[in-house]
Amino acid sequence: MSHKVGCTHCHLEFNDDVMIVDGEHYFCCKGCQGIYHLLKDEGLDSFYNKAGDTKLSPPTEQYEDSLNFNSPAFYDKFVSLNKDGFSEVSLIIEGIHCSACVWLNEKALHKMAGVISVNINYTNNKAKIIWDDTVLKLSSIIDMIRAIGYNAFPYDASLQEVRANKERKDYYLRMAVAIFATMNVMWIAVAQYAGYFTGINQDVKTILNIAEGVLATPVLLYSGWIFYRGAYYAIKTKSVNMDILVATGSTLTYIYSIYITAYERGEAYFDSVTMIITFVLLGKFLEVLSKKSVADTLDIMSNHVPSSVKVIEDGKIVEKRINDVKVKDLIFVSSGERVALDGLVIEGEGNFDESNLTGESEPVYKKISDKIISGTVSIDAQIKYEATKDFAHSTLSNLVSLLEGAMGNKPRIQIMANRISEYFSAVILGFALITFFTWWFWPHSFERSFMVAISVIIIACPCALALATPVATLVGLGIASRRGILFKQALQLETMAQANVLVLDKTGTITQGKPKVVQTHIYDDFDHSLLYSLVQNSKHPVAKGIAEFLYTEDISYFELQNVKQIPALGLSGEYLGKKMFGGNLKLMESEGLIVPNSTDANNTLHVSSNSEFYFAVDAKIVAKYELFDTPKADAKESIGIIKSMGIEVIMLTGDHLSSAKKVAHEVGIEIFESDLTPEAKSLYIQKLHNEGKIVVMAGDGVNDILALALADIGISMGSGSDIAIDVSDVVLLNDTLSSLSDAFKISKRTYFMIKQNLALSLLYNAITIPLAMAGYIIPLLAAISMSFSSLMVVGNSLRIRAGFKK
Amino acid sequence: MDSWVIAMMLGVSIFLGAIALVAFLWGIKSGQFDDEQKFLNAVKFDTQEDLNDAVAQEKKYKEMKKKNYTPE
Incomplete structure (x- = not known):
């Protein structure tokens, strides 16, 4: 009896009779064995200690020749020279599972002569490699990464990403200075307020004031620089924003405090200067932190475009760059390759994966004079086709450019707090001016009127206003992430709360994404292990569904003879002289087998939305399985909840009408469209936009990305394709629709709290500003009320949690 | 208590803190926390x-x- 053992390299477990035995080690494939010996020879086998029991992916075969990476065109695009004259490239490394993988890659590359520096990021698997191009070429580096069982492809570390990181880092630095100074100013301020009550010597007070002044200076001039810059741009465009209020308020307070310190009378307000700047900076920082870069997405997308194709010229195969291929060129595609240009099949036949365009995982069979579309992947086909369009006009590159456009022009709903703060700032500055002139002309001196005007600006502390949105969204994001809902930008909570249409993709979003056996008809007893062994030989989703259905503990796998794939029909095989067929109705008919149910004339006319799979042993059909891509367990309930919030639910799918109808009916969706191309989906969203709707789109496949990018909020499933996750604004990690309805609930609650926070901070100002204008504000009250208003907003935001305690 | 004691203590502690801050800023700038x-x-x-x-x-x-x- 066979038992399961783990592969020494990748730790995946298989039956011991299929493993390669090498001394005391077992390997699942030649690739793993090769890597193990390579690491041992190189003295890198301590990798296995570091990796522990982590399961790695076994090495996959590489189709693209690494020598392509040495072409001048490639160097032009991806390789740059650094200031010391070394070459630099950015790579994304595939197959990294743990920190040991990062260690292995870095170590193996360091060992190569000519490689100067390797830096791999644990989080996004992006690597920056610096090497001396006179010693070795990029292809040897890529070969090394492949040799140890990973794959690497270059990406354009474009300016956008670099700029976003730089901005973030800049904010970090300014925040660090501001927080450090504020914390120190605060404990000095404790001494001052204590002195205010119990009495304090003027010379001690001056020392404390000077210390505070020293700490406040870098905060105002370095951390506060952002507000000066913002104020400058606002004045230039003749508008008023919060930056102006913060800049004038803190600068005037700072100058006034210096004056107080120098003349040794009254109270200095250095603590207010640092507090205002730190709090408002914190609010801004939270916004910057969650900005995502469009650049990353396009990097991954262009990785889906092959860089060269095999063109047949005078009977010979020549590699050509995709941009050099002309219409009417003959192109050769072998199995596993991605089609780069649109065309017509001239020779050969086989299955293509069109999930990029339709979202359906079921392969499509193509034969002579069928159209093939760029972006699809050949599963088992070896064909020649004639290009009908050049690359720039092919479907795939159209998709890329449409995507680029969609992401750049994403509709942005103006953030409520920004709108309010514009008016707020203008009003406060106006009030301060009015106060100043009123007090100047009647009844007091310049000094007194200046002080009162400043107190208006200080008391109107924008802290609470600045914190109202970020703190509430932060709490909302925290609750969401604990439930497996990741919002990429904080502001999207606000947009989502205002949405009134939810557009859903069918396959993989509402449904499981893979067919499951829903009905079995057994006509005769047979050994399930036979069928199990047969379907193991196919990658077709139906075969996978059957294998999953049949799998039990005591099922075993037999080595079959003469296994043959019959394109678009099914597969056949032999075991101990028994001939077996598995496939659809057509296969059975073409083999001349009597199909038990086909006598029912009505049944053949009726097009079932279930896929059918027949199994025949020794020229007799013994079983029929019906498979259907069933909706997720919580789909109906969650869609009901979303509908009850007053949101319209629409289903868009690339699948056929019959199965679309069935799914829509099962989950309770009235409006749906079927047979849609990616462009048609995005047009549908555009149409909703034109009607003035705010649209949330949820999808998972490459065919959804245009729609996801175009919608106000794109939501992708965590198991979806990388590009879909990248394009979307929200990711549902657990793939359930109940987390989708949770996302709506959380965003609505957060939005409500934001509104309440803004109302609270405005109310606070409505009470305190008249007091300040009348000159009644004493320093203690100013300080207490300032902190109090901020605390009030923070405390109120925490109330979002109520109702989400599970 | 003479007020210069307060001044000195404030000065020394802020200075020590500033050294830590500068070290931290250097750490961020040189990409150690990236x-x-x-x-x-x-x-x-x-x-x-x-x-x-x-x-x-x-x-x-x-x-x-x-x-x-x-x-x-």
């Missing part, structure tokens, strides 16, 4: 060998730079 996972793993797993490797790598870079240097 990859939080790497940073944390290094604390947990780095061995003497890894540190030696890092030094060897720096040396290698300098040597290559010297070799590669061409006055303009």
Whole structure:
């Protein structure tokens, strides 16, 4: 009896009779064995200690020749020279599972002569490699990464990403200075307020004031620089924003405090200067932190475009760059390759994966004079086709450019707090001016009127206003992430709360994404292990569904003879002289087998939305399985909840009408469209936009990305394709629709709290500003009320949690 | 208590704090905190060998730079 053992390299477990035995080690494939010996020879086998029991992916075969990476065109695009004259490239490394993988890659590359520096990021698997191009070429580096069982492809570390990181880092630095100074100013301020009550010597007070002044200076001039810059741009465009209020308020307070310190009378307000700047900076920082870069997405997308194709010229195969291929060129595609240009099949036949365009995982069979579309992947086909369009006009590159456009022009709903703060700032500055002139002309001196005007600006502390949105969204994001809902930008909570249409993709979003056996008809007893062994030989989703259905503990796998794939029909095989067929109705008919149910004339006319799979042993059909891509367990309930919030639910799918109808009916969706191309989906969203709707789109496949990018909020499933996750604004990690309805609930609650926070901070100002204008504000009250208003907003935001305690 | 004691204590403690701040800023600027996972793993797993490797790598870079240097 066979038992399961783990592969020494990748730790995946298989039956011991299929493993390669090498001394005391077992390997699942030649690739793993090769890597193990390579690491041992190189003295890198301590990798296995570091990796522990982590399961790695076994090495996959590489189709693209690494020598392509040495072409001048490639160097032009991806390789740059650094200031010391070394070459630099950015790579994304595939197959990294743990920190040991990062260690292995870095170590193996360091060992190569000519490689100067390797830096791999644990989080996004992006690597920056610096090497001396006179010693070795990029292809040897890529070969090394492949040799140890990973794959690497270059990406354009474009300016956008670099700029976003730089901005973030800049904010970090300014925040660090501001927080450090504020914390120190605060404990000095404790001494001052204590002195205010119990009495304090003027010379001690001056020392404390000077210390505070020293700490406040870098905060105002370095951390506060952002507000000066913002104020400058606002004045230039003749508008008023919060930056102006913060800049004038803190600068005037700072100058006034210096004056107080120098003349040794009254109270200095250095603590207010640092507090205002730190709090408002914190609010801004939270916004910057969650900005995502469009650049990353396009990097991954262009990785889906092959860089060269095999063109047949005078009977010979020549590699050509995709941009050099002309219409009417003959192109050769072998199995596993991605089609780069649109065309017509001239020779050969086989299955293509069109999930990029339709979202359906079921392969499509193509034969002579069928159209093939760029972006699809050949599963088992070896064909020649004639290009009908050049690359720039092919479907795939159209998709890329449409995507680029969609992401750049994403509709942005103006953030409520920004709108309010514009008016707020203008009003406060106006009030301060009015106060100043009123007090100047009647009844007091310049000094007194200046002080009162400043107190208006200080008391109107924008802290609470600045914190109202970020703190509430932060709490909302925290609750969401604990439930497996990741919002990429904080502001999207606000947009989502205002949405009134939810557009859903069918396959993989509402449904499981893979067919499951829903009905079995057994006509005769047979050994399930036979069928199990047969379907193991196919990658077709139906075969996978059957294998999953049949799998039990005591099922075993037999080595079959003469296994043959019959394109678009099914597969056949032999075991101990028994001939077996598995496939659809057509296969059975073409083999001349009597199909038990086909006598029912009505049944053949009726097009079932279930896929059918027949199994025949020794020229007799013994079983029929019906498979259907069933909706997720919580789909109906969650869609009901979303509908009850007053949101319209629409289903868009690339699948056929019959199965679309069935799914829509099962989950309770009235409006749906079927047979849609990616462009048609995005047009549908555009149409909703034109009607003035705010649209949330949820999808998972490459065919959804245009729609996801175009919608106000794109939501992708965590198991979806990388590009879909990248394009979307929200990711549902657990793939359930109940987390989708949770996302709506959380965003609505957060939005409500934001509104309440803004109302609270405005109310606070409505009470305190008249007091300040009348000159009644004493320093203690100013300080207490300032902190109090901020605390009030923070405390109120925490109330979002109520109702989400599970 | 003389007020200069307060002044001195304030001065010294702010100065010490400022040194820590400057070190932190240098850390951010030189990219030591760019990859939080790497940073944390290094604390947990780095061995003497890894540190030696890092030094060897720096040396290698300098040597290559010297070799590669061409006055303009």
